Amino acid sequence: MATNIGMMDSAYFVGRNEILTWINDRLHLNLSRVEEAASGAVQCQMLDMTFPGVVPMHKVNFDAKNEYEMIQNYKVLQDVFNKLKITKPLEISRLVKGRPLDNLEFLQWLKRFCDSINGGIMNENYNPVERRSRGGKERSVKGSNKMPKSLQTNNNHPPPNSSSVGLTKASGPKPAKAAEVQALSKELTDLKLSTDLLEKERDFYFSKLRDVELLCQTPELEDLPIVVAVKKILYATDANESALEDAQEYLNQSLGVEAEGNGELEEEEEEKTQAEAVTNNNTE
Template sequence: MATNIGMMDSAYFVGRSEILAWINSTLHLNLSKVEEACSGAVHCQLMDAVHPGMVPMHKVNFDAKNEYEMIQNYKVLQDVFNKLKITKHIEVSKLVKGRPLDNLEFMQWMKRYCDSVNGGGLHNYNALERREASKGGKEAGKKSAPSHSSTKGSTAAPKPPSSHARRNSNDVPSSVNTTNQSAKTSSKSSTSVYDEQITELKLSVDSLEKERDFYFAKLRDIEILCQTPEIEDSPMVMHQW
């Protein structure tokens, strides 16, 4: 089973819509963008579907939002790759950034790999049940470990606020709070617009770079071909040089 798939393989020509349909139908999800799977949890569950019992699902965080949480999911995925002797390199630093092209390429590879394992179909796999079991394990772990704040609360009763503190809090004008909230909302909306523009520019640059590399490789192949003894002395090649 090949795990290193060349960039010109047909796997990398599968479109986003087909990839999304495959993920959503296989795992009973409702993703609208491939990069929404950048946390690594989806990849772990896909491996769980094709290799039952190989993925420690209780370690997979489906609610990962921060990069350090996503990295933990990719560590689980890398451990599974190592156990299965899969040599595919996982570019974690790029995937966790949510870059569309990087996430699409890795998911294209995932689909090709999963298809090669099960022949294109996943049978008798209850994706919802496996996710709930994973989340249930995490909740049980949280309940069994009392927090530091709750321990302190059991030994000392909270102090009521002093009359001075209550008076200061009441003195804050409501107009100031309203102004601060509107400023924060405006800032968030502006940041969101900039983030979308940056993502589009990055995607455009990535596409141009891949197109450049593709045509350069073709030109290099032609150059090498023209230098072979059988072709180098042909009239057409001699005329060109």
């Protein structure tokens, strides 16, 4: 069971659209952004589909909006990780912030992990909508099209009193609200631009790492100590520890052996020179 996947694994080159399609097709959702899965509920249900009966779905809150509610979902997910002996660390404090890159990387890992269990084949006997339902009441999931019962009631039975009708006719954003909406729209646009720049920068550095990896795989170079040291860093799977120290230790040991060998050659040359000098003196 592959639980730790290195950052150079092909899993981390899967795009957002493919991840969203994977989630929406399997769970019958309509997510448009990866950060909509920041609550942890989607991740719990993906593991519920992959390992039926392991996830206590009645504890998963699909309506989670606040961080403390999301954290409860991730606690459920952590318990499932422990049951399945999954050693990947859950960086909950980062995931609940809803940052696109953090959530994308986690979902990329999740897809790679689930595909390694079932070969990417969808469980046709799994009913995701039914599994999200408890006690006859289906919980709403962001991206679903189900209308809350309270809204259905209001639509089917509009209030008859004149004051309510007057409020309906006067509906519309007030000037202060309109300014707030405009400010939020501008902030959203700025955030999208920032996200696009971050993704371009990420792709740039990933391409650099990929070039380094291909160079390290050259048959004439792959056994050189410096290349082996670089590959130790590239293929490190522990996200909490740096592989630099291990690579440096290996490199120092390799260079130390070479230095010792060079020292022996120098000593042999020096002894040979001294022997020749003694021979010449005796001859004279």
